[in-house]
Amino acid sequence: MPQRTPLYQAHVAMGGKMVDFAGWEMPIHYGSQLDEHLQVRATAGMFDVSHMTVIDLHGLQSRAFLRKLLANNIDRVTMPGQALYSCMLNDAGGVIDDLIVYVRADDGFRLVVNAATRDKDLAWIGRQAESFQVRVAERPELAMIAVQGPEAVTRCLPLLPGNCGETVRNLKRFTAVDCGDWLVARTGYTGEDGIEVILPASQAGDFWQRLYQAGIRPTGLGARDTLRLEAGMNLYGSDMDEQTTPLESGLEWTVAWEPAERDFIGRQALERQRHAGSPRKLVGLVLENRGVLRAHQKVLTDAGEGEITSGTFSPTLQRAIGLARVPASAGVNCEVEIRSKRTGAKAVKYPFVRNGKALI
Numbered sequence: 001m002p003q004r005t006p007l008y009q010a011h012v013a014m015g016g017k018m019v020d021f022a023g024w025e026m027p028i029h030y031g032s033q034l035d036e037h038l039q040v041r042a043t044a045g046m047f048d049v050s051h052m053t054v055i056d057l058h059g060l061q062s063r064a065f066l067r068k069l070l071a072n073n074i075d076r077v078t079m080p081g082q083a084l085y086s087c088m089l090n091d092a093g094g095v096i097d098d099l100i101v102y103v104r105a106d107d108g109f110r111l112v113v114n115a116a117t118r119d120k121d122l123a124w125i126g127r128q129a130e131s132f133q134v135r136v137a138e139r140p141e142l143a144m145i146a147v148q149g150p151e152a153v154t155r156c157l158p159l160l161p162g163n164c165g166e167t168v169r170n171l172k173r174f175t176a177v178d179c180g181d182w183l184v185a186r187t188g189y190t191g192e193d194g195i196e197v198i199l200p201a202s203q204a205g206d207f208w209q210r211l212y213q214a215g216i217r218p219t220g221l222g223a224r225d226t227l228r229l230e231a232g233m234n235l236y237g238s239d240m241d242e243q244t245t246p247l248e249s250g251l252e253w254t255v256a257w258e259p260a261e262r263d264f265i266g267r268q269a270l271e272r273q274r275h276a277g278s279p280r281k282l283v284g285l286v287l288e289n290r291g292v293l294r295a296h297q298k299v300l301t302d303a304g305e306g307e308i309t310s311g312t313f314s315p316t317l318q319r320a321i322g323l324a325r326v327p328a329s330a331g332v333n334c335e336v337e338i339r340s341k342r343t344g345a346k347a348v349k350y351p352f353v354r355n356g357k358a359l360i
Contacts, residue, residue, distance in 0.1 A: 005050035006143050006201040010208050014218050022116035024051040026221055033222035037315045040190055040227055041356045044149030045219035046211050051115040054142050054198060055125065058108050059134035066101065066109060069128055071246060071264055073256035080105045083174045083187060086254055087246050088113075088124070089266030093273060094242035095249065097121050098234065100187060102176050110183065110198075112144070114236050128265070143204035147216060148194035148227070150356060153186075155214045156195055159207065160184060168195065189224065191231025191354045226312050229321065232284060232351030238295055239282065239309045239323050247273055248325065250282035250350075278328055282309070284350030285322045286360060291338050293322035298337040299345070301330035308336065316353045317360070323350065 002025045011018065016027030027048070029036060039045050057065070066074040072086035082103045088096045097117045102110040113121045122138060129136050147156050157165035164179035168186070171177060173193070176185035181200055188194040199207060212218070225235070232250075234240055240249035247255075247270060255270060256262070285308070287293055293311030300306075306326030314321045326334070326347070335342040348360050 003051070005048055006204045007048045007050060007145075007208055010205060011048065011218070014212075016218065016220065019221075021221060022051065022114075024115060026051060027218065029220040029222045030218050033220065033226070034315055036217070036219040036223035037226050039217055040149045040192060040219060040223065041316055041353075042149070044147060044152040044155055044194070044216045045223070046208070046216045047146040047148070047219050047224055048144075048208070049146050049196070050143040050201070050204065052144055053113045053115060053118045053121065054139040054144070055111040055113065055122070056108065056137045056139055057111065057134055058106075058137070059132070060107070061132040062107055062109055062134045065129055065132040065134045067262055068132075068264055069125070070101070071255045071266060071270070073258075073262060074101065074109075076256065077101075077103050079103065081171075081175050081177055083176055083185060085174075087240075087251060088121070089245075089264070089270075090242055091266060091269065093245040093247075093266040093269035095236070095240040095244060095246065095251075096124055096242060098236055098240070098251075098254075102183065102185065104178065112198075116237060141201055142198050143201040144196060144198050145204060145207060145211070146188055146194065146196045147211060148188045148190040148192045148219075150193060152192070152194035152216070155216055156211070159210050159214060160197075189231075189233060190227040191233070191351060192227075192356065226315060229310050229312050229323070230314055230316055230351065230353035232323070234323075235310055244325070245270060245273060245278070247278040248280040248282065250323075280306070280325050281328045281330075282323055282325055283330070283347040284352060284360070285311075285324050285334070285336070285345050286348055286352075287320035287336065288344040288346065291320055291336075291343055293320045293336060293345075299324045299326055299334055300337065300342065301326050301334040303327035303330040306330065306334075314352060316356070317358055321352050
């Protein structure tokens with residue numbers, strides 16, 4: 001039976017169309033996915049992301065453990081409140097999951113990983129932690145709400161506990177602050193400004209209602225996906241997985257090669273691929289004619305075949321966009337096979353949209 005977040009009843013009361021997502025009953029939309037998408041780009045929308053898995057690490061060797069576990073270097077973030085995006089790799093360099101890690105006081109860390117990969121992530125992290133003095137604790141008693149859009153921060157500030165609002169006002173993007181038992185971060189998955197709040201599940205309903213009263217409308221998983229794709233953000237299980245490496249997923253920027261002596265899991269495999277040259281790359285695609293790009297459609301390039309990994313119709317750009325994995329030497333011009341017919345497309349640099357502005 002699918003699990004439910006603490007906000008399930010609120011979603012139903014607000015007209016959410018509930019679907020099964022990674023074993024959770026989640027709202028795909030509240031009536032109009034298009035309206036929800038455009039509202040986030042114009043003002044602000046709120047998302048229930050309580051299905052995400054929150055994991056806390058404590059212990060003297062927590063930082064040493066993360067140096068080994070993550071492809072990005074945890075030593076890039078040293079002060080409480082800093083955040084780091086990274087992939088967690090297997091020995092072959094494939095992506096087990098992508099995650100955000102937040103530095104907290106007393107050398108503690110908080111990881112937020114994907115809902116669909118919860119079981120394997122916890123098993124992998126637990127197994128790798130056995131040789132370190134570190135405590136790994138899942139935090140199922142917490143909920144998570146994201147508020148995204150150009151007016152998200154301004155509308156949220158008065159609703160945060162204590163003096164947290166003033167602190168958050170001055171936070172840089174990709175940083176966070178502990179406000180009692182709330183963690184408020186300037187992070188998100190839409191390409192817009194905003195915050196993500198991790199808070200006790202018992203307080204999530206009240207916060208959700210106050211956000212709604214402040215004029216922030218609920219937004220479902222459908223708009224979350226079109227927003228993240230416009231922003232050129234990878235989706236685990238679509239744009240990368242255990243059979244693909246960061247080098248062929250547009251994520252080489254998340255791999256910290258220095259210092260050379262840091263032997264993170266998967267490094268040797270990545271070094272070999274880096275030296276030989278990755279055979280594939282992830283590119284943005286725009287369709288030149290009418291139609292919609294969808295995952296698994298065949299891409300025909302001058303260097304061979306590729307495949308759409310994520311595709312949609314962009315509400316902001318009013319045209320079809322996608323991400324595709326193609327041969328590394330593929331040129332700009334290509335064709336996509338849609339319903340057994342070929343239509344012209346072009347490879348472009350993504351993101352497609354950032355902070356509400358078209359970039360292509």
